[in-house]
Amino acid sequence: MGTSRARRARPEDVRALGELSDRVFRPTLPPGAGMPVEFPRLFHADNAGNLYLVEDSAGNPVSMVGTYPSELVSNGIRLTAVSIGSVATLPDHRGRGYATEMLEMIIEDHSPHHSIMLVSGGRGLYARLGCVEFGTLLRAWWEPADWSDTRVTCRESAYPRGDASMLHRLYQTEAYRVLRTPIEMESYVNATTAPRFRARPAPGRVLIAEREDTAVAYAVAAPGREGAAINFLEWAGDRAGLLSLAQYALRQMQGDRVEWRFQPGDRTLGGLLAAHRIPHEPCPNQGTIALLNPERLLNEVNPWIEEQTGQRLTWQQGYQVAWSGSPPAEVPSLPTEPSRAALTRWFFSADGVNVPLVDTGGLSYI
Numbered sequence: 001m002g003t004s005r006a007r008r009a010r011p012e013d014v015r016a017l018g019e020l021s022d023r024v025f026r027p028t029l030p031p032g033a034g035m036p037v038e039f040p041r042l043f044h045a046d047n048a049g050n051l052y053l054v055e056d057s058a059g060n061p062v063s064m065v066g067t068y069p070s071e072l073v074s075n076g077i078r079l080t081a082v083s084i085g086s087v088a089t090l091p092d093h094r095g096r097g098y099a100t101e102m103l104e105m106i107i108e109d110h111s112p113h114h115s116i117m118l119v120s121g122g123r124g125l126y127a128r129l130g131c132v133e134f135g136t137l138l139r140a141w142w143e144p145a146d147w148s149d150t151r152v153t154c155r156e157s158a159y160p161r162g163d164a165s166m167l168h169r170l171y172q173t174e175a176y177r178v179l180r181t182p183i184e185m186e187s188y189v190n191a192t193t194a195p196r197f198r199a200r201p202a203p204g205r206v207l208i209a210e211r212e213d214t215a216v217a218y219a220v221a222a223p224g225r226e227g228a229a230i231n232f233l234e235w236a237g238d239r240a241g242l243l244s245l246a247q248y249a250l251r252q253m254q255g256d257r258v259e260w261r262f263q264p265g266d267r268t269l270g271g272l273l274a275a276h277r278i279p280h281e282p283c284p285n286q287g288t289i290a291l292l293n294p295e296r297l298l299n300e301v302n303p304w305i306e307e308q309t310g311q312r313l314t315w316q317q318g319y320q321v322a323w324s325g326s327p328p329a330e331v332p333s334l335p336t337e338p339s340r341a342a343l344t345r346w347f348f349s350a351d352g353v354n355v356p357l358v359d360t361g362g363l364s365y366i
């Protein structure tokens with residue numbers, strides 16, 4: 001491929017990258033008014049070094065890949081991840097290997113520091129680099145019902161940024177989450193007011209359930225793409241409060257149904273759904289994942305694996321791991337093919353140990 005054309009951005013490049021991203025992902029908005037508002041931490045001068053770009057001969061960026069480092073909490077497991085978003089090449093410059101080259105550079109740069117890479121999409125471009133589909137979540141949906149919890153009052157946040165620290169306290173109680181600083185939380189909730197939040201026809205709405213004037217749950221509701229289902233892209237707090245928010249969203253947003261996803265291990269919510277006959281079914285997590293650093297991943301997940309199986313895994317070399325003793329009968333056998341994709345699938349799907357991960361659906365981790 002010759003000399004490398006890709007480089008990491010500098011603070012002065014960030015504005016042009018936000019505009020490039022909008023030309024590709026939000027073409028109906030003025031460049032700069034969409035993606036940088038929706039992903040303010042990604043397109044922040046402080047994150048410039050995590051943005052990758054390729055320029056044309058005049059020095060204008062024509063292709064970019066955004067990355068954002070994060071720590072994920074999954075029921076006590078802590079995972080170091082780099083998240084990938086805003087993978088965009090201007091139409092006239094596609095098919096020249098720019099996105100591939102930047103992603104290869106990202107894998108090399110980030111492998112020492114993060115055990116996994118989370119990618120917002122599932123294209124061939126990512127699959128060729130070893131990214132695979134992952135996870136098992138549950139998706140629930142509910143139609144307007146004659147149900148209310150009289151102890152709870154619901155309201156829409158008029159000024160999400162002002163409610164950020166209260167929402168942050170609820171978010172922190174979730175067993176599956178991305179570690180977020182107060183500034184990251186404030187940026188995220190403020191981003192819901194962006195005109196095309198998560199490519200929806202209108203901004204997201206932050207709904208809050210209160211009991212005796214104390215917030216007990218919240219949901220970030222996005223109007224459905226085809227006008228029908230409302231999606232809760234992120235939610236946290238009391239599960240009965242969540243059900244109240246679901247009916248509130250249906251009334252306020254005139255939806256036919258509301259959908260949200262939850263963890264299979266969430267017994268409280270599972271019990272409530274059964275009691276109210278609210279349908280739900282398994283679904284994969286959103287996007288794709290790739291293992292970056294198997295040795296590091298083992299440090300992070302071995303305590304959990306040992307809790308499940310009584311065994312630990314040891315790193316051999318490359319993409320090969322082995323059990324410390326005889327392989328546990330209840331776990332599918334280790335992949336024979338020593339590839340990034342095969343080992344990633346074994347760790348993060350039902351073909352192997354299926355390490356649980358936060359719901360990536362609302363892209364709230366980037």
Ligand SMILES: CC(C)(COP(=O)(O)OP(=O)(O)OC[C@H]1O[C@@H](n2cnc3c(N)ncnc32)[C@H](O)[C@@H]1OP(=O)(O)O)[C@@H](O)C(=O)NCCC(=O)NCCS
Nearest residue numbers: 024087088089094095096097098099100120121123124125
């Ligand atoms: C996806 C995208 C970033 C790829 O950028 P790129 O610099 O052309 O990527 P590469 O040259 O490394 O080639 C990889 C992809 O381009 C495709 N490609 C090859 N020649 C092409 C051409 N002349 N025109 C368009 N796509 C071409 C390849 O088939 C491959 O696509 P795949 O992922 O479906 O297998 C670019 O097409 C784009 O901006 N698309 C719209 C935004 C988007 O969908 N982003 C991904 C969100 S998950």
